[in-house]
Amino acid sequence: MVIFANSNWRKPTIRTLDRPSIFLAGAVSSLLLLWAFFFFSTFDPKPTSCKCSQPDPAFDLQFDPPISTFYDDPSFGYTIDTPIQNWDQKRKSWLKIHPSFEPKSHDRVLIVTGTRSTPCASPTGDHYLLRFYRNKVDYCRIHGYDIFYNNVLLDPEMPSCWAKIPTVRAAMVAHPEAEWIWWMDEDAAFTDMEYKIPFHRYKDYNFVVHGWPKEVYEKKSWLGLNAGSFLIRNCQWSLEFLERWADMGPPSPNYEKWTNVLLNEFKHNNDDQTALAYLLLMEHQKWYGKKMLIETGYSIEGYWVAIVDTLNDISKKYLEVETSTGMLRRRHAEKVRELYGLLREPSLKDVGNEFVSWRRPFVTHFAGCQPCNGKHNPTFSKESCEDGMNKALNFGDNQVLRNYGFVHRNLSDSSVVSRLPFDYPA
């Protein structure tokens, strides 16, 4: 080091420096030595690797500390008639003491669906329900979501279309790690396995349902929205909303009153969907209703009649895109499918969404087909419903099967699949 050098040209030495300079020299030397030590002892050819102990990239399913939470409160309940206060704070506290669930909790989803507990009246009913359920499980597997399928009446006084309310309520408190509960009817299927809910659009909302605002707010049509697929945030507002919604339903002492109101306003019977439309109509301009959104940007619930005959053409369009974009034909593990959805987006950015768009419809809902009880809307035939369901389910299935090396060449044939050759798009 410089300080200890000694040469003919009288370099500074410890003997010639003044005392403060020597002190400073000592300080600098020690810092240099320290730096050199840490640099070489921690040198990592992969400088981005973290030297700390990494958490496992998974939830800790075996950690529930003996610290009191809302679960330990005797007054806490899973049902509408056991109201909860301060749910936001309770959830937050739960996440804090279960830190493995905290990261990415802000858009974590639990899909909830359900059906009756007894066999369907229609001979093919349960077969289709099984396939609709399998379709939902496939979507969840690709995107890392959980799904809960309920097939018992949690409140015998809330049967049929109302049964979703107690189910969602129970699921919210059984899953404090979930930010969103996504209810989907038994007869709704994913027809775009890659598309993801744009949660960033919903930071100011707690309830999202598909529909047409004018139809609800101006025309007072009960068909202006569809309660077959909706998002509800797991929060205090939502607990109270569910209470209000249930208050319009069968077990409520106000049921008759609301039935008359809905007949008057919407010219329709009192069911969960008409009640929902009414709540939106009454509340959408008040602070409470501003948390509710009628989504028009994409088909979080798409009507099958407008969709099923477009699926073959959509398949061809996607094939054209994949033919010109090698990366989209690349084989990959199913678990990284999301990346390929992102890679596909640039080719879809100008195609719009929903009607007159050749983008895959997100969710196709067979409203009116009633596959389980068979009492379909007389506007369509059982055959057209079943043909539509086959097409939609096989269309969705193709997006899964390709990860296993196969494809339905004919969307109407649920039994036959062909091998997908290497580098050949579906």
Place this chain on the structure above:
Amino acid sequence: MVIFANSNWRKPTIRTLDRPSIFLAGAVSSLLLLWAFFFFSTFDPKPTSCKCSQPDPAFDLQFDPPISTFYDDPSFGYTIDTPIQNWDQKRKSWLKIHPSFEPKSHDRVLIVTGTRSTPCASPTGDHYLLRFYRNKVDYCRIHGYDIFYNNVLLDPEMPSCWAKIPTVRAAMVAHPEAEWIWWMDEDAAFTDMEYKIPFHRYKDYNFVVHGWPKEVYEKKSWLGLNAGSFLIRNCQWSLEFLERWADMGPPSPNYEKWTNVLLNEFKHNNDDQTALAYLLLMEHQKWYGKKMLIETGYSIEGYWVAIVDTLNDISKKYLEVETSTGMLRRRHAEKVRELYGLLREPSLKDVGNEFVSWRRPFVTHFAGCQPCNGKHNPTFSKESCEDGMNKALNFGDNQVLRNYGFVHRNLSDSSVVSRLPFDYPA
């Protein structure tokens, strides 16, 4: 600092210290200052927190680097007739470049199941298949496993009981992140939602099936094991094993030869289970067969006839345990259910497993009931099968429903549930 002190008793000063000492003093001072700086600037009341950038506790579903893997090899295939070499190395390489999947990969499970693509012939068939599937999905949700349900014939020449082989083969290569593929028949249900496969017992094995070794090796009984539920490690050995197993099946040119061999040796037709028993019989003492285990320690596949009438008594026993152990009655999020399974174990350590044990049977398999085609073994009636399935499915369902605040009080009644009061065991 000491060096700069000046007092009447002539403390050492910079003027009085010799030069080397001054140098050393400068070095020590700078180190002390540096230590003090880092200590106070990084002081963390939670000293266990890692200062490095934490990975998200989840898989990175959007990361698939443009680095060549086995998927990019045109000769790689999803089917038995496209053999793969060096699969262990290929999987290892894939995991290395997808590091979010690497931790805990050594016992990661993918459950694979499946059924026909057309409606069941039995009017209640699909209803039960739906419930069996829902049961499996519940188990997976609790334990963080993925599940793939296949309902197409991937090889038309391997129908019926043989269809599992091409399905497992495709699933292995679609899921390189999975260490184990667990095949489960459509009519097998989890009746212990807490129990976990003891993978630590299988480090030397690649294939695990339930059975009785003597029945297979000595009595040559095709019922000495059951191919309705088995574990197969996702490795090269297993790929080759599947080829050997498939070689005994319908599309193989050796099918007739093996059919005669099996009739001779096992006095039974050539099906997947008899073929499997034969492979074990022939190989179990050779190096190849030493990788195969007939598990007798717990019911990875339990015969329903021996189980369903014990379920009520088992429920009562578990209730007794929970009555005396408050922690087991504690409500909790479904996601941390595994902990409560662990907390229960001390009370079960002496109860044994399988027969004459009151431990919940792990998996109950309705072999011989044929719920889908209705062609049940004439030894039992359709009613006894359906009653058994209801009991087993509701028994499993109770262990899920309690996390949502409900319980079936009557195992034979699939429709009615009651609220589970606070602090009251199921």
